[in-house]
Amino acid sequence: MIFDDIIHSIAEGESEETLELTKQALAQGYSATSILEKGLITGINIIAEKYRTEKVNVPEVLMATHSMHAGLSVIEPLLTAPTKKGLGKIILGTVAGDLHDIGLSIVKAMAMTTGAKLIDLGVNVSPKKFARAVRKEKPDILMISALLTTTMSVMKDVIVELEAQGLRNGVKIIVGGAPITDAFAKEIGADYTFEDAFQFRDFLKENLNKLLASKRISS
Numbered sequence: 012m013i014f015d016d017i018i019h020s021i022a023e024g025e026s027e028e029t030l031e032l033t034k035q036a037l038a039q040g041y042s043a044t045s046i047l048e049k050g051l052i053t054g055i056n057i058i059a060e061k062y063r064t065e066k067v068n069v070p071e072v073l074m075a076t077h078s079m080h081a082g083l084s085v086i087e088p089l090l091t092a093p094t095k096k097g098l099g100k101i102i103l104g105t106v107a108g109d110l111h112d113i114g115l116s117i118v119k120a121m122a123m124t125t126g127a128k129l130i131d132l133g134v135n136v137s138p139k140k141f142a143r144a145v146r147k148e149k150p151d152i153l154m155i156s157a158l159l160t161t162t163m164s165v166m167k168d169v170i171v172e173l174e175a176q177g178l179r180n181g182v183k184i185i186v187g188g189a190p191i192t193d194a195f196a197k198e199i200g201a202d203y204t205f206e207d208a209f210q211f212r213d214f215l216k217e218n219l220n221k222l223l224a225s226k227r228i229s230s
Contacts, residue, residue, distance in 0.1 A: 013039065014050040017082065021054030024074025026081040033082035043089035044124065046082070052117055052208050055079045059113060062158075063189045069111075072158075076113045083120060090123045099125070099219050102144050103154035104132030106165035111158035114188045117208040118154060125215050127151075138165065138172035145178045151222055155201075157188040166191075167199040183222060185211070 013036045020028040029051075036046045058075040061067040101122055105115050112134050122129055130148055132140065145153060153173075155166050166186050173179040186201040196204035205211045 013041070014046075014053070017046070017050035018054035018057065021051065021075050021078045021082075022058060024071065024078050026074075026078045029078040030081040030085060033085040037085065037089075043086035046086055047090060047120055048209070051079050051082045051086075052120070055113060055117060056207055059189050072111070072113060076111070076116065079113075080116060083116065087120070087123070090120060099127040099151040099222070100130065100148060101127050101152045101154060102130045102132065102141075102148060102150040103156070104136035104141060104144075105134040105156040105158070106162050106169065107135055107137045108165060109157050109159050109162040110134045112156070113158060114156045115154075118156075118187065118211050121208050121212040122215065124212075125219060127215075127219065138169045141169045142172045142176050142178060145173060145182060146176065150182055151219075152183050152185060154185045154187065157186075157191065160190045163188075163190055163195065166201070170200050187211070 013032060017029060017032045017036065020032055033046060033050070036050065037043070055075060058067060058072055062069075062072050103115055103119060103122075105112055115131070115134070119129060119131060130144065130150070132144055141153070141155070144150075155169055157163050157166055170179065170184060173182070183203065184201045185203045185205070186196050186199070187204055191204050193204060203214065205214065
C-alpha cells in the first residue's frame with residue numbers, strides 16, 4: 012500500500028521519493044488528511060520513537076524530518092482550513108538552543124485543519140521572544156517544543172518569563188517533544204503535553220471551543 016511506501020521513504024530519509032509518493036497518493040484519490048495521518052505522521056512518529064529509545068541518531072532524525080517536509084509541502088495547501096475569526100489563535104515554536112522542528116511540523120499540520128490562526132515562531136526561540144509574541148498576539152494556546160534533553164529546561168524559562176511579565180494567565184501552554192513527560196510538564200507549570208500528534212488533534216477538536224468560551228467568560 013502506498014502509505015507503507017511513504018512510511019519507508021521517511022524512515023530512509025528519501026525526500027524526493029516521499030515527495031513523489033505523496034503526489035501519487037493524491038492522484039490515486041487519497042485525501043490529504045489520510046496521507047498526513049496514515050503516511051507522513053505515522054512515518055515520522057516511528058522515527059521519533061526510535062530516537063526516544065536511542066535507536067537512531069540526530070542526523071537520521073533530520074533526514075527523516077526533511078522527507079516529511081517534502082511530503083507535507085504537497086498536501087499543506089489542501090490541509091489548511093480557512094482561518095475564521097473566533098476559532099482561536101495558536102503560537103508555536105521550538106526553544107532556544109534547539110534547531111529541530113520535527114514535533115513543531117507535526118502539530119502545525121494537525122492544527123491547520125482547525126481553522127485557528129497559527130503563528131509559527133520557528134526554531135531557536137528565546138523566552139523573551141516567546142513573551143513578546145504572546146504580548147502582541149494574545150494567543151489562546153502557546154505550544155513549546157524541544158527535541159533535545161539539553162534544551163528541555165528552556166521550557167521552564169519561557170514560563171517563568173511569561174509569569175514575570177504578567178502574561179501567563181489567559182494562555183494555555185502545551186509542551187511537547189521526544190523527551191517530554193507528563194511529570195516534567197507538571198513540574199514546570201505547563202498545562203498539557205501529549206504522547207503524539209493524534210492525541211493533540213483530538214484535544215483540539217474536543218476542547219478548542221471550550222477554551223475560547225471560558226476565555227470569553229473570564230475576560
